[in-house]
Amino acid sequence: MSRKRLLKDKTEKENAENEKNTGQAPNDTWPAQTFDEYQCSGNVEIDFPGLCGLLGIKGIPAVSTKQPASSTTETEAGDAEDSQSQINAASFWSKPCLQVELEHENPLSARCMKVSGWKVDEQIARVLQKMLPSLSQLQSLQFWQAGLTDQMVISLMNTISSCSNLRVVTLEGNPLPDQSYHLLLSEDSTLNHLSLRNNRIGDEGARLIGSALSTTRSSNKNLLSLNLAFNSICDAGAAHIAKGLRLNRALLFLSLSNNQIGDSGAAHLARVLGNFALTHEEVVERRKMLLERMQSSSLGVDSDQTPADQLCSEPSSTSLRVSKGENKGTSKKKEASKKEEKPAANKENPKSNKKSSEVKAPQSKGGKPRSKEKQPAAQEVQSSTALTEVEFPEIGSPLLDQSAQQKDGQLFLPGNTILTSLNLTGNRITEKLLPLFLKSLEMQGEGGGLLRLCLQRNRFPPECESYVKIKELLALRHQRKNSSEETGEEGQGA
Numbered sequence: 206m207s208r209k210r211l212l213k214d215k216t217e218k219e220n221a222e223n224e225k226n227t228g229q230a231p232n233d234t235w236p237a238q239t240f241d242e243y244q245c246s247g248n249v250e251i252d253f254p255g256l257c258g259l260l261g262i263k264g265i266p267a268v269s270t271k272q273p274a275s276s277t278t279e280t281e282a283g284d285a286e287d288s289q290s291q292i293n294a295a296s297f298w299s300k301p302c303l304q305v306e307l308e309h310e311n312p313l314s315a316r317c318m319k320v321s322g323w324k325v326d327e328q329i330a331r332v333l334q335k336m337l338p339s340l341s342q343l344q345s346l347q348f349w350q351a352g353l354t355d356q357m358v359i360s361l362m363n364t365i366s367s368c369s370n371l372r373v374v375t376l377e378g379n380p381l382p383d384q385s386y387h388l389l390l391s392e393d394s395t396l397n398h399l400s401l402r403n404n405r406i407g408d409e410g411a412r413l414i415g416s417a418l419s420t421t422r423s424s425n426k427n428l429l430s431l432n433l434a435f436n437s438i439c440d441a442g443a444a445h446i447a448k449g450l451r452l453n454r455a456l457l458f459l460s461l462s463n464n465q466i467g468d469s470g471a472a473h474l475a476r477v478l479g480n481f482a483l484t485h486e487e488v489v490e491r492r493k494m495l496l497e498r499m500q501s502s503s504l505g506v507d508s509d510q511t512p513a514d515q516l517c518s519e520p521s522s523t524s525l526r527v528s529k530g531e532n533k534g535t536s537k538k539k540e541a542s543k544k545e546e547k548p549a550a551n552k553e554n555p556k557s558n559k560k561s562s563e564v565k566a567p568q569s570k571g572g573k574p575r576s577k578e579k580q581p582a583a584q585e586v587q588s589s590t591a592l593t594e595v596e597f598p599e600i601g602s603p604l605l606d607q608s609a610q611q612k613d614g615q616l617f618l619p620g621n622t623i624l625t626s627l628n629l630t631g632n633r634i635t636e637k638l639l640p641l642f643l644k645s646l647e648m649q650g651e652g653g654g655l656l657r658l659c660l661q662r663n664r665f666p667p668e669c670e671s672y673v674k675i676k677e678l679l680a681l682r683h684q685r686k687n688s689s690e691e692t693g694e695e696g697q698g699a
Contacts, residue, residue, distance in 0.1 A: 240259045306319075355385040372395065392417075398429060403435040406433065407442065411442030453621070459626070479644060480617045634665065635663070
C-alpha cells in the first residue's frame with residue numbers, strides 16, 4: 206500500500222509541474238483531450254509539440270529557441286542579395302526544425318518564427334495557425350522553401366489578422382499554382398514588410414500584386430516594403446506593378462531585381478515617378494469622388510441643427526458652406542470670391558443656373574461653354590478641374606489631389622513621390638531608357654521622391670551620360686535631405 210501511495214503522489218506531483226509549465230489553471234486537473242480544446246500558453250516549446258501530439262503527428266519537428274545576440278534592423282526591400290537568398294531551383298527538405306527567436310529570456314517572448322527548408326504539410330499548418338494568435342510579441346514570420354500551398358496561404362492571411370504585432374512576413378522559394386501572394390497585401394492587410402523572392406510569380410502574379418497595391422477605388426495603405434526579386438517578371442508584369450504604383454501612397458521600398466524587365470516595362474515604372482496623365486477610367490472615378498464629397502458636405506450643412514450645433518460644426522473652410530437656400534436662388538447673389546461654391550449648388554438644382562455664364566453643373570461636362578469639336582475626354586477633364594475649385598480638407602485619394610493640372614486636354618497628377626527606393630538591378634534595361642528615368646527624377650523636384658535607384662548589371666555601360674547624371678542627382682538629393690535633417694535636429698536642440 207505504501208508503494209502504491211508513493212507512486213500516486215509522484216504522479217500527482219508531475220501533473221502539477223506540467224500544469225504549471227503549460228500555464229493551465231490549478232483547477233484544470235485533466236489536460237486537453239482534443240486539438241480544439243487545447244489552450245495555447247504562448248510558449249512555443251510546449252504548445253507546438255503538444256498540439257502536434259494531439260493530431261497524432263509522427264516525427265514532430267524540433268523547436269529551437271535562441272535569444273538575439275544583438276539588436277537587428279529590418280533591411281530595406283531591394284538591398285543587395287545575401288548568399289542565402291540565392292536559392293537554387295531544386296527544392297530540398299532538411300531535417301525539420303521550427304526556429305524561434307526570443308525577445309529576452311522569457312519563453313513567452315517569441316518575436317520571430319522561421320520555417321527553413323522543410324515541407325509544411327496540412328497538419329503542421331493547422332498547428333501553426335492555432336498557435337500564432339497566442340504569440341502576442343511575434344513580429345516576424347518567415348517561410349523559406351516550406352512547400353506552402355495556396356490554401357495554406359489563404360488560411361495564413363486570415364490568421365495574421367489575429368496577430369496583434371505581426372508586421373513582417375517572408376515567403377520565399379514557395380511557388381504557388383494559383384498565385385495567391387496578392388492576398389498578403391490586400392487593402393485590409395496590416396503587414397508592413399513583405400518579401401516574396403524566388404516564387405516564380407511571373408507576369409500573371411505581378412498583375413494580381415499590382416491590383417492589390419492600388420486601383421481607382423482601393424489601395425494598400427500599410428505596406429512599406431515589397432521584395433519581388435528573382436520572380437521571372439517581364440515587361441508586362443512591370444507594367445502591372447507600375448499601374449499599382451499610380452495611386453499607392455504608402456510603399457517606400459520596392460525591389461524588382463534579377464527579373465527580365467526590359468526598356469518597355471521599365472518605361473512604365475519611370476513614367477509613374479513623374480507627372481502622369483489620368484486615364485479615362487481615372488478621370489471618371491475622380492469626378493465621382495468629387496461629387497460624393499460635395500454631396501456629403503452639403504448634407505452635413507443642410508441637416509437640421511440648432512444654432513449652437515451649427516456653430517460647433519462649422520468647417521474651417523468657408524468654401525464648404527452650401528445650403529438649400531443658396532441652391533434655390535441665393536447662389537446668384539454670392540460675392541465673386543465665393544464662386545467656387547457654385548458646382549455644389551448646381552448639382553443640387555441644375556435647372557437653377559441654366560443661363561448662368563459661371564461654371565455649370567457637373568452634368569454639363571465641363572465649366573464654360575465649348576465648341577462642338579471639343580473631345581469628350583477634354584470635357585471630362587474640364588469638368589473635373591472645375592470641381593476641384595471646392596476646397597476639401599484631408600484628401601485621402603491621390604485622385605483628389607488639388608495640384609492636378611490640365612494640359613492639352615488631359616488631366617495630369619503629380620507622380621509617385623512616396624517611393625524612396627527602387628531596385629532594378631540585374632534586368633535588361635538599355636541606355637535608351639535612362640533619359641526617361643532622368644526626366645522623371647528631375648520632375649519630382651525637391652519635395653520628395655526617389656533617394657535610391659539601383660540599375661547595376663543592366664545592359665548599358667556604367668559610364669554612359671544619363672546614368673552618371675542620375676547618380677549625381679540622387680547624390681545631391683541625399684545631401685539636401687541629410688542637411689535638412691541636421692538643421693531640424695539643431696532646431697529641436699535649441
